[in-house]
Amino acid sequence: xxxxxxxxxxxxxxxxxxxxxxxxxxxxxxxxxxxxxxxxxxxxxxxxxxxxxxxxxxxxxxxxxxxxxxxxxxxxxxxxxxxxxxxxxxxxxxxxxxxxxxxxxxxxxx
Amino acid sequence: xxxxxxxxxxxxxxxxxxxxxxxxxxxxxxxxxxxxxxxxxxxxxxxxxxxxxxxxxxxxxxxxxxxxxxxxxxxxxxxxxxxxxxxxxxxxxxxxxxxxxxxxxxxxxxxxxxxxxxxxxxxxxxxxxxxxxxxxxxxxxxxxxxxxxxxxxxxxxxxxxxxxxxxxxxxxxxxxxxxxxxxxxxxxxxxxxxxxxxxxxxxxxxxxxxxxxxxxxxxxxxxxxxxxxxxxxxxxxxxxxxxxxxxxxxxxxxxxxxxxxxxxxxxxxxxxxxxxxxxxxxxxxxxxxxxxxxxxxxxxxxxxxxxxxxxxxxxxxxxxxxxxxxxxxxxxxxxxxxxxxxxxxxxxxxxxxxxxxxxxxxxxxxxxxxxxxxxxxxxxxxxxxxxxxxxxxxxxxxxxxxxxxxxxxxxxxxxxxxxxxxxxxxxxxxxxxxxxxxxxxxxxxxxxxxxxxxxxxxxxxxxxxxxxxxxxxxxxxxxxxxxxxxxxxxxxxxxxxxxxxxxxxxxxxxxxxxx
Ligand SMILES: Cc1cc2nc3c(=O)[nH]c(=O)nc-3n(C[C@H](O)[C@H](O)[C@H](O)COP(=O)(O)OP(=O)(O)OC[C@H]3O[C@@H](n4cnc5c(N)ncnc54)[C@H](O)[C@@H]3O)c2cc1C
Numbered sequence: 001x002x003x004x005x006x007x008x009x010x011x012x013x014x015x016x017x018x019x020x021x022x023x024x025x026x027x028x029x030x031x032x033x034x035x036x037x038x039x040x041x042x043x044x045x046x047x048x049x050x051x052x053x054x055x056x057x058x059x060x061x062x063x064x065x066x067x068x069x070x071x072x073x074x075x076x077x078x079x080x081x082x083x084x085x086x087x088x089x090x091x092x093x094x095x096x097x098x099x100x101x102x103x104x105x106x107x108x109x110x
Numbered sequence: 111x112x113x114x115x116x117x118x119x120x121x122x123x124x125x126x127x128x129x130x131x132x133x134x135x136x137x138x139x140x141x142x143x144x145x146x147x148x149x150x151x152x153x154x155x156x157x158x159x160x161x162x163x164x165x166x167x168x169x170x171x172x173x174x175x176x177x178x179x180x181x182x183x184x185x186x187x188x189x190x191x192x193x194x195x196x197x198x199x200x201x202x203x204x205x206x207x208x209x210x211x212x213x214x215x216x217x218x219x220x221x222x223x224x225x226x227x228x229x230x231x232x233x234x235x236x237x238x239x240x241x242x243x244x245x246x247x248x249x250x251x252x253x254x255x256x257x258x259x260x261x262x263x264x265x266x267x268x269x270x271x272x273x274x275x276x277x278x279x280x281x282x283x284x285x286x287x288x289x290x291x292x293x294x295x296x297x298x299x300x301x302x303x304x305x306x307x308x309x310x311x312x313x314x315x316x317x318x319x320x321x322x323x324x325x326x327x328x329x330x331x332x333x334x335x336x337x338x339x340x341x342x343x344x345x346x347x348x349x350x351x352x353x354x355x356x357x358x359x360x361x362x363x364x365x366x367x368x369x370x371x372x373x374x375x376x377x378x379x380x381x382x383x384x385x386x387x388x389x390x391x392x393x394x395x396x397x398x399x400x401x402x403x404x405x406x407x408x409x410x411x412x413x414x415x416x417x418x419x420x421x422x423x424x425x426x427x428x429x430x431x432x433x434x435x436x437x438x439x440x441x442x443x444x445x446x447x448x449x450x451x452x453x454x455x456x457x458x459x460x461x462x463x464x465x466x467x468x469x470x471x472x473x474x475x476x477x478x479x480x481x482x483x484x485x486x487x488x489x490x491x492x493x494x495x496x497x498x499x500x501x502x503x504x505x506x507x508x509x510x511x512x513x514x515x516x517x518x519x520x521x522x523x524x525x526x527x528x529x530x531x532x533x534x535x536x537x538x539x540x541x542x543x544x545x546x547x548x549x550x551x552x553x554x555x556x557x558x559x560x561x562x563x564x565x566x567x568x569x570x571x572x573x574x575x576x577x578x579x580x581x582x583x584x585x586x587x588x589x590x591x592x593x594x595x596x597x598x599x600x601x602x603x604x605x606x607x608x609x610x611x612x613x614x615x616x617x618x619x620x621x622x623x624x625x
Contacts, residue, residue, distance in 0.1 A: 076150075079153060
């Protein structure tokens with residue numbers, strides 16, 4: 001347990017997040033499901049397109065270990081091909097940080 | 111994108127307005143960084159995105175703030191463009207008609223205020239999404255549902271205000287009662303809502319005297335802050351008939367046989383019938399089928415039909431209701447179609463509850479990947495009478511125009527009973543300037559072809575609002591002149607959505623037809 005906590009804290013420090021956001025790790029999963037899951041779960045358009053562009057192993061964002069928070073922030077605000085941009089009303093910075101922390105979390109992937 | 115100001119406004123005057131808006135909603139909710147502006151651009155624009163560039167966005171939290179924003183806009187002459195969720199993709203997204211307008215983003219007004227299961231309605235705020243409403247109903251175990259467009263990311267309120275539709279039919283016809291902030295900042299309740307404490311605001315459409323709900327649809331007379339919407343009771347059973355018709359001409363008899371069934375209530379909502387390409391474009395990419403020049407040839411479409419077991423025309427006819435009457439209605443449908451074809455259609459039955467549980471989807475957005483790179487799309491959607499000959503003529507003319515311009519034809523005909531709405535999708539390769547230019551030329555010629563037939567569009571992209579409005583020109587544009595007299599009377603400073611649906615306030619009338 002202790003080791004897990006330390007890893008979590010280290011991840012927080014590295015990504016420059018507030019501990020409040022990190023403490024809400026379960027929220028990260030829920031927020032991700034709500035804002036991104038509609039396209040990035042198994043049968044979504046994002047997954048479908050990423051599989052075509054990057055191959056099956058890179059298709060499910062939630063299963064990837066190579067994503068970096070700045071890249072996630074950039075794509076969310078600038079969009080990418082078929083992915084539309086998110087406004088800060090729909091996805092406030094604080095929510096985006098929680099999602100980025102979730103996608104860059106340490107530990108096993110589904 | 112760098113800041114684009116309302117035409118003729120100085121940066122100093124605009125900045126003063128922003129300061130006042132920050133005073134109303136808090137600095138955090140006036141969004142005016144370059145990145146913020148970009149998030150409100152039309153992502154799929156074929157033309158110059160700057161033509162509809164917002165100067166900033168302002169996001170009030172409640173009714174009082176919406177009123178205060180309107181007053182600031184009047185004092186500082188700031189044009190506002192209201193959106194509920196701003197997912198009006200294909201028609202301009204969140205972007206305003208007049209460049210330099212501020213987007214009035216209502217996403218923070220997102221409460222489901224009331225759902226009445228017994229009487230089948232809800233009262234919701236504009237920021238409630240189709241997903242939010244679905245979740246609310248599911249969680250509370252309420253056996254009601256609302257029609258969801260093919261692309262379910264938007265909001266019931268924004269969608270109804272642009273006359274969106276689903277297989278449930280026209281969503282604006284579900285509106286029953288609204289709360290509206292007028293351009294001067296005052297609040298109006300329509301219909302029975304005008305009686306304080308009305309017990310029937312969202313159940314009985316008309317109050318006393320003129321009925322104003324529809325005057326706020328596809329218009330710029332007010333900002334809707336609450337809307338009553340009729341919901342559909344979840345039916346006992348849904349029968350789905352997978353219709354596939356082999357020949358292009360089959361569309362004619364299909365329209366003539368099915369429309370009377372809609373008019374008599376044997377079938378409900380509307381019935382969509384689409385080209386085979388319609389399901390190919392959201393499940394594969396163009397290069398998998400064709401890499402040659404010009405539009406997809408008919409021979410490739412024939413190969414799609416063979417490989418996927420489809421007809422030239424395909425659609426799902428839903429029969430919803432009680433099991434016994436569904437079976438009788440199914441028999442009527444099958445015998446009507448049996449007069450023209452020997453094909454056996456696949457029939458499946460499901461409980462209404464299992465269909466309702468599915469909820470909204472956004473997978474349709476996959477069509478944007480048709481070309482592989484940056485994809486865009488616009489739709490051209492004229493309405494014609496429900497006659498097989500009229501519909502076939504429209505199909506033939508339109509397809510010939512697509513072929514002529516080298517654009518892949520993709521058409522859906524929605525049978526409404528007395529009329530048919532023909533949505534023609536144009537997928538655009540935004541990485542290819544020539545393809546975008548050809549699409550624009552195609553759109554222009556389709557507008558004039560349709561108006562020569564007396565067919566108008568039910569809804570259109572920002573770029574075409576003036577052109578479509580101009581085609582409603584009986585008695586020297588009497589309707590447009592009337593719309594604009596109303597506009598000037600209630601919005602003398604022209605602050606609310608100038609140019610929406612071709613309605614220009616006098617303050618901005620010189621912008622009509624501007625790019
Ligand atoms: C692939 C694809 C498929 C689609 N399929 C369908 C479909 O089947 N049916 C369909 O109807 N649409 C369809 N659309 C179009 C669009 O996505 C939906 O209509 C969507 O619901 C509109 O976005 P919205 O609900 O966020 O409305 P908004 O963008 O918020 O609103 C639309 C317009 O209404 C006005 N408005 C909005 N809110 C207010 C308010 N509170 N007060 C005053 N004026 C307001 C504004 O002018 C605004 O521009 C499709 C789009 C795509 C990309």
